[in-house]
Amino acid sequence: MLESQKQRESIRSRTLSISKHPHYKWIVLSNTTLGVLMATINSSIVLIALPEIFNGIKLDPLAPQNTSYFLWVLMGYLVVTAVMVVSFGRLGDMYGRARMYNMGFAIFSVFSIMLSLTYFTGAAGAIWIIIMRLGQGVGGALLFANSPALLTDSFPKHQRGLALGINNVAAIAGTFIGLILGGILAPVSWRAIFLVSVPIGIIGSVWAFAVLHDLGTRVKAKIDWLGNTTFAVGLISVLVGITYGIQPYGGSSMGWTNPWVIAAIGGGVAVLVAFIFIELHSSHPMMNVRLFEIQAFTAGNLANLLASLGRGGIMFILIIWLQGIWLPLHGYSYASTPLWAAIYLVPLTVGFLLSAPASGYLSDRFGPRLFTTGGMLVSAASFLLLMALPVNFSYPYFAVLLLLNGLGMGLFASPNRAAVMNALPVNGRGVGSGMLATFQNAAMVLSIGIFFSLMISGMQAQLSHALYRGLINQHVPGVAAGAVSSLPPVAVLFAAFLGYDPISKILSPGLLAHLPAANASFLVGGSFFPHLIAHSVGQGLFEAFLFAAIACIVAAGVSALHGGVHTAADIEPDDSVDPSYGLDEAEAR
Numbered sequence: 001m002l003e004s005q006k007q008r009e010s011i012r013s014r015t016l017s018i019s020k021h022p023h024y025k026w027i028v029l030s031n032t033t034l035g036v037l038m039a040t041i042n043s044s045i046v047l048i049a050l051p052e053i054f055n056g057i058k059l060d061p062l063a064p065q066n067t068s069y070f071l072w073v074l075m076g077y078l079v080v081t082a083v084m085v086v087s088f089g090r091l092g093d094m095y096g097r098a099r100m101y102n103m104g105f106a107i108f109s110v111f112s113i114m115l116s117l118t119y120f121t122g123a124a125g126a127i128w129i130i131i132m133r134l135g136q137g138v139g140g141a142l143l144f145a146n147s148p149a150l151l152t153d154s155f156p157k158h159q160r161g162l163a164l165g166i167n168n169v170a171a172i173a174g175t176f177i178g179l180i181l182g183g184i185l186a187p188v189s190w191r192a193i194f195l196v197s198v199p200i201g202i203i204g205s206v207w208a209f210a211v212l213h214d215l216g217t218r219v220k221a222k223i224d225w226l227g228n229t230t231f232a233v234g235l236i237s238v239l240v241g242i243t244y245g246i247q248p249y250g251g252s253s254m255g256w257t258n259p260w261v262i263a264a265i266g267g268g269v270a271v272l273v274a275f276i277f278i279e280l281h282s283s284h285p286m287m288n289v290r291l292f293e294i295q296a297f298t299a300g301n302l303a304n305l306l307a308s309l310g311r312g313g314i315m316f317i318l319i320i321w322l323q324g325i326w327l328p329l330h331g332y333s334y335a336s337t338p339l340w341a342a343i344y345l346v347p348l349t350v351g352f353l354l355s356a357p358a359s360g361y362l363s364d365r366f367g368p369r370l371f372t373t374g375g376m377l378v379s380a381a382s383f384l385l386l387m388a389l390p391v392n393f394s395y396p397y398f399a400v401l402l403l404l405n406g407l408g409m410g411l412f413a414s415p416n417r418a419a420v421m422n423a424l425p426v427n428g429r430g431v432g433s434g435m436l437a438t439f440q441n442a443a444m445v446l447s448i449g450i451f452f453s454l455m456i457s458g459m460q461a462q463l464s465h466a467l468y469r470g471l472i473n474q475h476v477p478g479v480a481a482g483a484v485s486s487l488p489p490v491a492v493l494f495a496a497f498l499g500y501d502p503i504s505k506i507l508s509p510g511l512l513a514h515l516p517a518a519n520a521s522f523l524v525g526g527s528f529f530p531h532l533i534a535h536s537v538g539q540g541l542f543e544a545f546l547f548a549a550i551a552c553i554v555a556a557g558v559s560a561l562h563g564g565v566h567t568a569a570d571i572e573p574d575d576s577v578d579p580s581y582g583l584d585e586a587e588a589r
Contacts, residue, residue, distance in 0.1 A: 025154040029163050031208050032147040033170040035105060038200045039140040040174030041181065042112070043077055045193045046133075047319065048182030048338040050074070052190040057118065057125030069126035070494060071243050075445055076130050079239045080137025081144060082441035083232050089145035089434020090224075090286050097146040097153070098212040104142025105208055109201030111135035115194035144441075148433035152421045153215040158364055160422060165360020165414030169353060172413065175315065176342075176349035183339030227286035230275040235442065237268030242449035246456070248488040254456055288431055291424065297432065300420035303372060303558040305439045307416075310379065310551035311409055312447025317455065317544050318345060318402075320493060321391075325537055328530040329392055347399045351406020352413075360414030368415030369559065375411030376556035382408060383549035391538040408552075416559070451544045456489040458540030463489055463533065470532040474519045480511055492533060503529045 046053070050073065059066055092100040115132040118125055147167060155163045185192040241264030249255035256262075279285040292298045322341040332340055359371040382405035389398060417436065424432040464485045471481035484506050503523055512520040522528055 028154040035143045037170040041178040044175040044178035045182040049186035052186040056190040077137045084141035085145045085437040086434040092146045101146040105205040108139030116191040144437045145434040161360040161364035161418035169356040179342035224286040234271030241265035246452040296423035306555035308443035310548040312444035313451030347402040348406040351403040352410040355407045355410030363415035368419040371415040372559035378408030380552035454543040455540030458543045459536040463536040
């Protein structure tokens with residue numbers, strides 16, 4: 001008993017000495033930035049590496065029966081993160097944010113190792129990767145849910161915008177860094193894209209365990225099992241319905257009329273409505289829905305949801321545009337398009353990296369309204385200008401618009417997050433940051449579904465005819481031309497997204513040998529397929545960019561109404577630390 005008390009006193013003394021150190025807040029910022037950077041790199045590194053992954057496990061990504069594997073490898077990580085992040089934020093409030101965050105680092109590292117040890121092939125290999133990616137999502141959710149809360153606890157109010165801005169810069173920048181890393185590492189070994197995060201995870205785990213401690217108050221509560229269950233079932237059902245809604249069904253190019261999709265989305269929405277009712281009447285709710293009574297919290301979350309809807313699917317659309325159309329038309333081989341697509345998207349990253357830290361710092365002095373509203377208007381303008389670009393554009397104009405889009409998103413992201421976190425009471429920061437991350441990640445999945453649907457809607461009117469006439473004009477027999485032209489638009493999109501030329505895969509070598517040499521050479525030369533689908537893809541791009549622009553304009557309106565209001569129902573801590581923070585009642589006494 002005496003020894004146990006001495007251990008508690010030792011821990012208490014160590015906690016206070018570290019947390020009172022003038023540089024402790026910067027230690028927290030450094031570690032949490034490393035954590036979210038690792039998590040977001042892994043959310044996008046798979047995008048570029050998918051062709052190599054599918055080749056490595058010997059699975060044809062364009063086969064209709066493999067479409068669901070493609071989608072779940074791509075989106076499973078986001079789905080799990082969206083579902084789990086609120087629960088983990090609540091657990092952080094209850095049991096310690098540093099403890100939950102440290103666990104996230106460790107879990108992420110373990111599943112990264114397991115992904116690199118994939119030795120199955122075919123469907124079994126795809127299933128293994130999907131399951132391990134879901135495990136990574138659990139680790140990512142723990143990191144995402146508790147990083148903003150740890151920063152908000154550690155930094156005084158006048159520096160939170162800067163701290164959260166730097167952290168958010170790392171999160172968004174990680175998505176772009178992942179693209180470049182994937183393009184570099186995947187040709188060497190597809191397993192390397194998972195191994196690259198292992199040393200970071202091990203170092204970060206040890207570092208976090210050694211130095212991070214809770215400075216916020218812990219909430220004594222019971223786990224809301226009914227709330228957790230209904231929320232998970234409802235959100236998973238909706239997101240799964242969206243995932244399968246973009247796949248072909250029967251004679252339709254999309255699955256929105258599939259009874260199972262309708263039931264999944266409708267049933268999921270009904271369960272989520274029941275979840276809200278349960279939370280309102282729970283003594284220990286998983287998600288404190290009464291936080292929405294705080295106007296700044298509600299407005300910030302709604303604006304973030306709309307911004308995520310606008311930008312969430314844009315990465316996929318731009319990759320499709322570059323890999324499937326522009327790069328092949330400019331002489332790049334399909335094997336090299338993933339890496340070059342990532343390189344040509346660098347201006348988007350540069351814009352974000354320039355504006356996000358600056359807007360976070362300035363919003364601490366001048367308030368967030370100007371930056372959140374202005375950022376969304378700049379982003380909307382960039383989407384409207386992208387609509388005016390021809391499909392085969394001049395790159396300098398494209399680069400300027402990407403830079404403008406990145407600047408707008410960076411202006412919005414940091415001040416909006418700081419406004420939301422500043423509006424929260426101290427004992428609600430874990431669940432509040434989890435709610436913010438949930439809306440953002442769920443919107444990302446929803447955005448991908450919306451963007452793919454709009455692309456397919458814009459393409460389907462002319463795609464089949466364009467493919468058929470283009471092949472007939474090259475003397476391809478009608479039967480073979482009909483087989484290619486019957487490809488569903490989603491398969492054509494996936495081909496473009498993955499950097500595949502389906503013409504050279506579908507037309508057999510025997511058939512090509514019977515064609516005139518000039519025609520056969522043109523068909524497999526790399527530019528034929530992009531020329532055929534360019535106009536149809538252009539129609540889809542127009543609709544997708546229009547939706548993104550509208551979402552950003554509405555987000556700007558929401559930010560203008562409440563973006564400058566801070567109504568935190570707590571006393572803000574200064575640079576000193578309450579000695580009882582992070583300790584249970586016995587230790588505090």
